[in-house]
Amino acid sequence: xxxxxxxxxxxxxxxxxxxxxxxxxxxxxxxxxxxxxxxxxxxxxxxxxxxxxxxxxxxxxxxxxxxxxxxxxxxxxxxxxxxxxxxxxxxxxxxxxxxxxxxxxxxxxxxxxxxxxxxxxxxxxxxxxxxxxxxxxxxxxxxxxxxxxxxxxxxxxxxxxxxxxxxxxxxxxxxxxxxxxxxxxxxxxxxxxxxxxxxxxxxxxxxxxxxxxxxxxxxxxxxxxxxxxxxxxxxxxxxxxxxxxxxxxxxxxxxxxx
Amino acid sequence: xxxxxxxxxxxxxxxxxxxxxxxxxxxxxxxxxxxxxxxxxxxxxxxxxxxxxxxxxxxxxxxxxxxxxxxxxxxxxxxxxxxxxxxxxxxxxxxxxxxxxxxxxxxxxxxxxxxxxxxxxxxxxxxxxxxxxxxxxxxxxxxxxxxxxxxxxxxxx
Numbered sequence: 001x002x003x004x005x006x007x008x009x010x011x012x013x014x015x016x017x018x019x020x021x022x023x024x025x026x027x028x029x030x031x032x033x034x035x036x037x038x039x040x041x042x043x044x045x046x047x048x049x050x051x052x053x054x055x056x057x058x059x060x061x062x063x064x065x066x067x068x069x070x071x072x073x074x075x076x077x078x079x080x081x082x083x084x085x086x087x088x089x090x091x092x093x094x095x096x097x098x099x100x101x102x103x104x105x106x107x108x109x110x111x112x113x114x115x116x117x118x119x120x121x122x123x124x125x126x127x128x129x130x131x132x133x134x135x136x137x138x139x140x141x142x143x144x145x146x147x148x149x150x151x152x153x154x155x156x157x158x159x160x161x162x163x164x165x166x167x168x169x170x171x172x173x174x175x176x177x178x179x180x181x182x183x184x185x186x187x188x189x190x191x192x193x194x195x196x197x198x199x200x201x202x203x204x205x206x207x208x209x210x211x212x213x214x215x216x217x218x219x220x221x222x223x224x225x226x227x228x229x230x231x232x233x234x235x236x237x238x239x240x241x242x243x244x245x246x247x248x249x250x251x252x253x254x255x256x257x258x
Numbered sequence: 259x260x261x262x263x264x265x266x267x268x269x270x271x272x273x274x275x276x277x278x279x280x281x282x283x284x285x286x287x288x289x290x291x292x293x294x295x296x297x298x299x300x301x302x303x304x305x306x307x308x309x310x311x312x313x314x315x316x317x318x319x320x321x322x323x324x325x326x327x328x329x330x331x332x333x334x335x336x337x338x339x340x341x342x343x344x345x346x347x348x349x350x351x352x353x354x355x356x357x358x359x360x361x362x363x364x365x366x367x368x369x370x371x372x373x374x375x376x377x378x379x380x381x382x383x384x385x386x387x388x389x390x391x392x393x394x395x396x397x398x399x400x401x402x403x404x405x406x407x408x409x410x411x412x413x414x415x
Binding site for chain 1: 272298299300312
């Protein structure tokens, strides 16, 4: 780096803060005009920082942190030192905006930095667990929805036929609903069955329109329903093919929660 | 702030203790530095270096001011520190400090003493010359060469 030789040593002293008197005044005047010496000064200050960082010693006592946190708790964040120079209003606003942005950036980056390492291991574990669970869930759904899936009613030997029946499996927490029916009676033309959630409060909620297959079987899996509904019963009505927003009487099938 | 403190209080306290040699006074400076950072987080310009060297330097400045019983020379926001290579990571910083301490240990005693009197004890160059009985020019040369040795230490892979 090109540094004006007469000032090379004074620059080092200046960087350490130990240059005084006329030499200091003379150097400061030179620095105003000399970019290369300003760059060298910046580097020398970095060298001096190495000296500062070389200090080692015991950790501060625990009481120091308690004292600091107590002091911080007693004053609003971002309050500037009282002896700062007054500035025009918009500069102050700009400064506050920069400070606020810095708070956010520093807080976010540091928080991320500290947590990321520990989170990675946790996430890797979760990811593997979710991968296994997803694979299992996919197999269940694929089996239920498969074209070749056989829907067989198993009944006491000698009994010829079962009445129409269905099973609704509902999880409020997961907002999931699976309904499977068998032995459903054939529908009139342009009609369909509609599943309803009967909530503990309020009107019945439509939960899927379906038609039975040739064997009277039908399935509804996770229809769009509002979250968090507390269900007390499930009902089936016969509705127009496009479904209804309110059930048409009579209710042809009904089951209440336990 | 708790995370900042957990990560950097050791650096600040070590520098303050190195300068002041007194745990109570070092705790005062530690408190003052983190309160300043809390009040004025924008004072640290992340575009011009990383936090550890900056904190070390403002701590040194504030501790020397306290030692010399003088008013703070500079606002913390006016202090910029740019260290090459980048010492953002604790591992990088640890390795660099090992090199710096090794260089300091190998340095001639008079040179190391001049550096430390200037930086950690806040003496002016003329005061150092007077205390050591060395010519002013010798003190200046020793200090500059000492800083150059530190620079080379961290530049060397």
